Amino acid sequence: MEEEATSVAYDTALSEEQIAVRNLARDFAETEIRPVVMEFDESQEFPAEIFRKMAELGFLGITVPTEYDGAGLGFVEYALIVEEIARVDPSIALGVAAHNGLCTGHIFKFGSEELKRKYIPRLARGETMGAWGLTEPGSGSDAGGMQTVGRRDGDGWILNGAKNFITHGTVGDIAVIMAVTNREAGANGISAFVVDKSMPGFSASKKENKLGMRCSDTSSLVLEDVHIPAENLIGEEGEGFRQALQILDGGRISIAALSVGLGQGALDASLKYVNERKQFGRKIAEFQGIQFKLAMMATEVEAARLMTYKAAYMRDHRQDFAVEASKAKYFASEVCVRSATEAVQIHGGYGYIKEYPVEKFYRDSKLLTIGEGTSEIQKIVISRAVLK
Numbered sequence: 226m227e228e229e230a231t232s233v234a235y236d237t238a239l240s241e242e243q244i245a246v247r248n249l250a251r252d253f254a255e256t257e258i259r260p261v262v263m264e265f266d267e268s269q270e271f272p273a274e275i276f277r278k279m280a281e282l283g284f285l286g287i288t289v290p291t292e293y294d295g296a297g298l299g300f301v302e303y304a305l306i307v308e309e310i311a312r313v314d315p316s317i318a319l320g321v322a323a324h325n326g327l328c329t330g331h332i333f334k335f336g337s338e339e340l341k342r343k344y345i346p347r348l349a350r351g352e353t354m355g356a357w358g359l360t361e362p363g364s365g366s367d368a369g370g371m372q373t374v375g376r377r378d379g380d381g382w383i384l385n386g387a388k389n390f391i392t393h394g395t396v397g398d399i400a401v402i403m404a405v406t407n408r409e410a411g412a413n414g415i416s417a418f419v420v421d422k423s424m425p426g427f428s429a430s431k432k433e434n435k436l437g438m439r440c441s442d443t444s445s446l447v448l449e450d451v452h453i454p455a456e457n458l459i460g461e462e463g464e465g466f467r468q469a470l471q472i473l474d475g476g477r478i479s480i481a482a483l484s485v486g487l488g489q490g491a492l493d494a495s496l497k498y499v500n501e502r503k504q505f506g507r508k509i510a511e512f513q514g515i516q517f518k519l520a521m522m523a524t525e526v527e528a529a530r531l532m533t534y535k536a537a538y539m540r541d542h543r544q545d546f547a548v549e550a551s552k553a554k555y556f557a558s559e560v561c562v563r564s565a566t567e568a569v570q571i572h573g574g575y576g577y578i579k580e581y582p583v584e585k586f587y588r589d590s591k592l593l594t595i596g597e598g599t600s601e602i603q604k605i606v607i608s609r610a611v612l613k
């Protein structure tokens with residue numbers, strides 16, 4: 226029934242292999258995640274066993290080549306997997322995106338061969354959970370205004386500071402941390418390091434109690450005189466900020482995909498409900514006011530999906546995808562908030578209680594217009610490009 230409810234039009238653009246990957250993720254989400262969605266939402270517990278099972282399917286090293294124990298897939302497949310998981314539980318999809326796209330992606334793209342050999346296979350097999358720390362208490366959109374500092378100590382570095390709102394801050398074994406290593410050099414004075422939880426002075430502090438995405442682990446990280454060996458510097462000194470911006474470009478594809486999945490999940494639930502609920506002696510599906518909401522949701526989700534796949538396709542074909550990723554992230558996240566909001570409206574009072582999935586979609590959706598660059602920041606990126 227739900228298979229019929231989702232659009233099949235976009236299947237024509239996907240290869241058989243990509244459809245098989247999408248179906249694998251869809252089956253996994255339906256059988257392993259759907260039955261426990263609300264249990265984890267209520268407890269805010271990180272679903273470690275689900276992540277272990279996703280690792281077995283290659284979902285924790287999606288774009289990592291097979292020689293580093295990854296699945297060796299592209300960004301289109303990555304988007305499909307995140308979308309399908311988000312359609313059932315966006316908070317688990319958020320963890321998949323942060324682990325793959327931010328932490329693993331950063332080390333793989335910019336790390337030395339030694340760093341990659343040390344960390345990537347364990348990340349891809351899910352034996353090590355990854356976090357990525359850019360945001361700080363005083364710097365979010367203005368990430369370059371960070372206060373965390375790294376100073377040289379012999380061959381290595383000493384890091385001091387704090388990171389805020391970090392996905393997998395508590396459950397993560399390692400984190401990529403951006404720190405100022407030369408204040409005078411501005412954006413060229415920020416470096417990126419792999420920091421291991423086993424390093425003395427590195428710890429998680431406050432775990433956030435959130436509106437949505439509740440089983441995704443979000444915490445602060447504290448760095449107190451953490452000694453970092455020289456080989457844990459990612460790339461060259463001073464490259465960290467530019468590296469982070471490039472990682473966010475790719476990250477925006479996964480947040481767009483997550484938004485598409487959430488928007489679709491809200492639409493699926495609504496399509497089911499409108500054929501069950503009767504008022505004035507008719508199914509509410511028969512009211513034009515309801516039909517128009519469904520039409521808007523279906524159209525916007527499909528448009529967001531196509532924009533997301535386009536950005537992923539461009540990334541896979543080594544085209545300049547950054548602005549397309551920003552457009553996809555901006556549009557898809559706004560669409561998913563609208564889709565979730567309309568889904569609650571369609572459900573009436575039942576949309577406001579936890580027995581129906583739209584209540585959670587509504588709470589989860591808002592993060593997507595904020596994380597990995599707010600809608601306002603995406604509009605700055607896009608307007609700069611169109612004004613060029």
Ligand SMILES: Cc1cc2nc3c(=O)[nH]c(=O)nc-3n(C[C@H](O)[C@H](O)[C@H](O)COP(=O)(O)OP(=O)(O)OC[C@H]3O[C@@H](n4cnc5c(N)ncnc54)[C@H](O)[C@@H]3O)c2cc1C
Nearest residue numbers: 357358359360364365366390391392595596597598599601
């Ligand atoms: C659940 C969750 C998970 C997260 N995971 C991570 C993670 O893993 N790693 C990480 O590093 N960060 C993470 N973040 C942080 C996230 O990326 C930031 O919250 C986001 O970038 C916004 O920063 P801020 O919260 O400091 O808001 P601010 O930057 O303070 O923005 C406040 C408001 O001002 C607006 N604004 C700011 N500058 C401008 C401008 N120039 N023009 C117009 N409007 C502007 C913003 O759009 C926003 O509406 C996470 C956040 C959450 C809530």
